[in-house]
Amino acid sequence: MCVTPVYFRFLTLSPKEVGERGPRWARREWGEKMEPWLGVSWALGILLLLLLLCWKKDHPRNLPPGPPSWPLLGSLLHLKGPSLLHSLLKLREQYGNVFTIYVGSQRAVVLCGYQTVKAALVDQAEEFGARAELPLVEKTSKGHGIFFSNGENWRQIRRFALTTLRNFGMGKRSIEERIQEEIKFLMEEFRKTQGSPFDPTFVLRRSVSNIICSVVFGERFQYDNSEFQALLYLFQQNARRVDTIWVQLYGLFPQVLKHLPGPHNRLFENYEEQKRYAARMVQKHEDTLDPASPRDYIDTFLIRMQQDSGNPSTIFHQENLIVSTLDLFFAGTETVSNTLRYGLLILLKYPEITERIQEEIDQIVGPNRAPAMEDRLKMPYTDAVIHEMQRFIDIIPLGVPHSVTCDTEFAGYTIPKGTFVFLLLNSVLHDPTQFEAPETFDPGHFLDDKGKFKKAAAFIPFSAGKRSCPGEGLARMELFLYLSTMLQKFALTSPIASEEIDITPEYSGFGKAPCLYQLCLIPR
Numbered sequence: 001m002c003v004t005p006v007y008f009r010f011l012t013l014s015p016k017e018v019g020e021r022g023p024r025w026a027r028r029e030w031g032e033k034m035e036p037w038l039g040v041s042w043a044l045g046i047l048l049l050l051l052l053l054c055w056k057k058d059h060p061r062n063l064p065p066g067p068p069s070w071p072l073l074g075s076l077l078h079l080k081g082p083s084l085l086h087s088l089l090k091l092r093e094q095y096g097n098v099f100t101i102y103v104g105s106q107r108a109v110v111l112c113g114y115q116t117v118k119a120a121l122v123d124q125a126e127e128f129g130a131r132a133e134l135p136l137v138e139k140t141s142k143g144h145g146i147f148f149s150n151g152e153n154w155r156q157i158r159r160f161a162l163t164t165l166r167n168f169g170m171g172k173r174s175i176e177e178r179i180q181e182e183i184k185f186l187m188e189e190f191r192k193t194q195g196s197p198f199d200p201t202f203v204l205r206r207s208v209s210n211i212i213c214s215v216v217f218g219e220r221f222q223y224d225n226s227e228f229q230a231l232l233y234l235f236q237q238n239a240r241r242v243d244t245i246w247v248q249l250y251g252l253f254p255q256v257l258k259h260l261p262g263p264h265n266r267l268f269e270n271y272e273e274q275k276r277y278a279a280r281m282v283q284k285h286e287d288t289l290d291p292a293s294p295r296d297y298i299d300t301f302l303i304r305m306q307q308d309s310g311n312p313s314t315i316f317h318q319e320n321l322i323v324s325t326l327d328l329f330f331a332g333t334e335t336v337s338n339t340l341r342y343g344l345l346i347l348l349k350y351p352e353i354t355e356r357i358q359e360e361i362d363q364i365v366g367p368n369r370a371p372a373m374e375d376r377l378k379m380p381y382t383d384a385v386i387h388e389m390q391r392f393i394d395i396i397p398l399g400v401p402h403s404v405t406c407d408t409e410f411a412g413y414t415i416p417k418g419t420f421v422f423l424l425l426n427s428v429l430h431d432p433t434q435f436e437a438p439e440t441f442d443p444g445h446f447l448d449d450k451g452k453f454k455k456a457a458a459f460i461p462f463s464a465g466k467r468s469c470p471g472e473g474l475a476r477m478e479l480f481l482y483l484s485t486m487l488q489k490f491a492l493t494s495p496i497a498s499e500e501i502d503i504t505p506e507y508s509g510f511g512k513a514p515c516l517y518q519l520c521l522i523p524r
Contacts, residue, residue: 060414063413072105082507098116104252108401117427118464125465125466128405131148132403140267141327144322145324157320168297179481179482187485204337204340209329216325235329235330282321305317338514339390342514343479343483344486345515346393348519354487357483361379381451384453395512398422401420402420404419428460490521495519
């Protein structure tokens with residue numbers, strides 16, 4: 001209701017007219033129409049005052065410096081730019097390697113540079129070892145699974161997953177054979193292109209996901225399997241939805257948005273559909289389970305559930321099985337397939353690097369047998385290129401958010417318990433004190449003067465410390481075997497000139513991806 005016309009009408013009356021009309025008219029015409037507006041104004045004023053008081057009250061002393069923060073908005077006005085990464089790196093220039101931001105009302109400390117991130121993840125691993133409790137995660141995995149759980153639940157599930165994956169071949173010959181077998185199917189798909197331009201996105205994702213499927217589900221899927229394609233599509237869609245304004249608003253105001261309809265709910269619906277898929281796989285395993293002969297991760301988990309059936313506090317239950325299965329499936333699909341896809345784009349951009357890799361493959365492996373992990377030590381240039389791909393691509397530039405487990409003294413500041421922590425892996429992998437030309441793709445970052453492979457302490461694409469990726473060994477094996485086999489069998493060409501190829505990344509949520517492109521594979 002607008003009160004302004006009534007207000008101005010009252011002001012234009014002369015005292016005589018007011019007297020003639022009387023005070024009751026004034027109260028009726030102005031006061032009664034003002035009352036609802038005044039009530040709303042008072043309510044908004046009190047709400048604003050409470051927000052200011054809460055904001056001031058929850059602003060501890062000795063925090064790292066940072067940009068001004070406002071109620072509800074936090075530091076969002078200072079996080080403008082093409083991506084959150086660019087905004088944080090800009091704030092680093094002003095506030096240094098340790099600074100504070102507010103994401104809505106949630107306080108977060110940002111750590112940058114190799115020495116700073118190492119001090120947190122390695123030197124104070126226990127204090128920085130918790131996972132941030134994000135609203136989106138609380139709505140989806142609800143503290144279950146491997147990647148976003150905390151405390152005893154996380155410790156037991158992670159230990160169980162590592163042991164199970166190791167028992168089913170991670171780091172051993174059996175998983176290498178599974179990868180080599182899957183690569184054969186991929187090579188057949190590549191031959192079907194007959195040298196024509198194609199987008200490698202989907203075929204790479206389907207092939208790589210089959211590796212983790214063989215360990216988690218005990219089987220691989222045909223690339224045209226409709227149910228398998230639907231699951232991959234759900235993962236892909238949710239990875240994109242994280243960047244939508246509705247989902248970002250949910251992250252800021254979950255208590256409001258959870259009651260409202262909108263596109264953000266589609267992300268949760270997709271996740272529930274993923275859980276239903278995993279539940280169907282679990283049911284199939286239950287129907288055919290032989291406790292004396294477990295076939296995969298799901299079987300092993302079900303056996304542990306049976307063993308703990310009399311323990312009311314066990315963390316080995318159906319929900320943890322389903323969520324941890326999805327965690328492994330996603331981690332074993334997206335990061336490796338995106339790295340491969342991005343890596344192929346870089347090789348198209350720099351054909352001279354591709355030629356040197358193929359020369360090394362021809363010399364060490366030859367044309368007739370499949371590349372094997374034992375070849376990697378004899379192929380320093382290939383190994384250096386793969387490491388440089390991971391460093392340069394920087395697939396998860398912000399890392400996965402942590403939180404501190406207690407009030408923590410760090411770098412001369414005090415970080416209160418529960419504070420989110422962004423450990424910028426990008427600032428480590430692109431640290432000029434650790435890499436001579438961090439913004440340039442140069443395999444020399446991992447080669448010594450004699451052309452032998454050399455390690456780099458700041459190479460932590462899988463993070464470090466207690467929360468490092470449990471599938472790091474599997475991912476490294478996949479990257480070497482996939483890329484070396486592809487370059488053994490095919491020459492890479494691009495429909496456009498190499499100097500016109502754009503290797504600038506696209507940002508999606510917490511991750512990077514290459515722009516869409518096409519390539520041609522010519523049999524060698």
